[in-house]
Amino acid sequence: MGVVFLGIMSHAPGLTGRIGQAPAADREAVFEGFAQMRARLEVARPDLLVVVAAEHFANFFMDNMPAYALGMADRYEGPIEDEQWLRIPRTVVPGNAAASRAIIQHLIHEVDLAYCEEWKFDHGIMVPLHYLTPDYDVPIVPVNINCQQPPFTPLARAWAFGQALRRACDALPQRVALLGTGGISHWPGSTQMGRINEDFDREFLRRWTCNDRDALLAYADEEVLREAGHGGIEIRTLVAIAAAAGGGSPGELLFYHGTPAFSIGSCAAVMPVLPTGPARAFSREGGHVAVPDPEAPV
Template sequence: MSQVVLGVGASHSTLMNTHWDEVADLPDAIAFREGLEEAAALVAEARPDAVVIIGSNHFRGFFLDLMPAVTIGVAECVGAGESGTPGGPLPVDTALARSLVDSLLENEFDAAFSLRLQVDHGITHSLQYLVPGLDVPIVPVVLNMFAPPLPTLRRCHRLGEQIGRAVAGDGAGKRVVVIASGGLSHRLPWPKWFETFSDDDRFLVEAWLNGRTSWKEYEVRRRQIIRAAEADINPDFDRRFLDLLATGGLAEIVGYDNDRVEAEAGNGGQEIRSWVTMAAAVGPAEGRTLAYAPIPQWLTGMGVAALVPGGNR
């Protein structure tokens, strides 16, 4: 049977690609990159045959004309390539992806699947830094974390448990690393699609609804709106979340509703769903935080953590 041999969580921010020079001398930014490098070394040491990567989509692959809660890429997968992230075809472990979809359905967990999936930095940023060279096939799992209604954290935890069981039930004998991409606390200047108050709000909702064939046309103004935002980071929440992750105490966070997550961690903090899903997929584990730094220049509390299966948590 196959087995999960490592779990990694890592924050993402395309500003790390496009505006690194602004923070290159800051200890926090350096520490975060060193944490990513340590995590990448752990991934390499785990010798994975496949990587399941769980992340979000920032309206460059999914749009408001169709927004599944959970989608698994089972065949062709293409990186959007925005802001210096990997673009073009990505290698997919189709056999493992199909096994995962089948197992979820057999256990009454409905997930969408795609034979032609476009992903953005919600998937590719972690691949860029944690799996250099993209020489390991992936199974992309995209969660809706930005377009209400969102799947609950409890639902995401159950999804992770089912992913772990599906991997264990796969008879191919593969070593699988599970990566969570996104978070931690941050607030993006993004409206809820049903509450638009400004010209920027209306522009963004139009981009999210109509961008399926023209998302690049909206990129310049989208980027300007994000760059104009003020940082809203909650280091206390982030550190507590990382501590709970390392000690297996996420039951408290899993009980949060969406409003509480947003109140404490911002609308971007909803991306902790990927971490919760990853942790549940790994199961009992020894965890540790590799890096944490609130980096206002990137608008985000940036963390890296690793979970090694084992223990009694």
């Protein structure tokens, strides 16, 4: 079946752990915005949720920092953070090792990536799941793009990764939802924590919803670090989803709300799922093999 949903959202720990510290109007804006995102996801009826996120030294550290990594397990556990601090109870999240393996076997022809049979979820995945699949009833394939420690993968490579990920997911028999999650502007753990650059955020979201490849790839890391903080490096996860959408019709911003109590500008946006050309499979010898379109005229 392939991809049936494409979207992005924020994932900061403050969105659950400090939810009570925000004004009531801010809380309601976030709850309503994420509820819209959840409704869109439920309409798509995914069998599999592929989450492109940026983890925070929960699984990878300086002795092993892959640019791209995928989980390949039938179960995961999270959150790795303190449950009381994050306000999300620790639980087992279902995976799908066979689907993960199929995605990986496609990707390795185009992307050098790591894969892991053990993966602890931190807030980068658990906060989105808390709002979108609170019953944890959709199997997850976790994907990590290194946004923690330089050298960072170039944005052009994140775009190419998103394209390859779409092709791999379209080859699956399941209905697949692709979700990118990260911050836009935020300065976690620094003296500027709580700062939000709303102008930067809204301009990025404008470029994203327009699916303007050139504009999205025009960001330099120096600019992002200056204007959006080191948390802004996570735009790579969001750029990958724009690439997976393949261009064409514009996306839709469901909401954006800047709340200092959450230390981030909260957002959710979706892209239409459009055909990206003929599906492709890979031969055992390597290389692409065209897959006939079952709906094409004979």
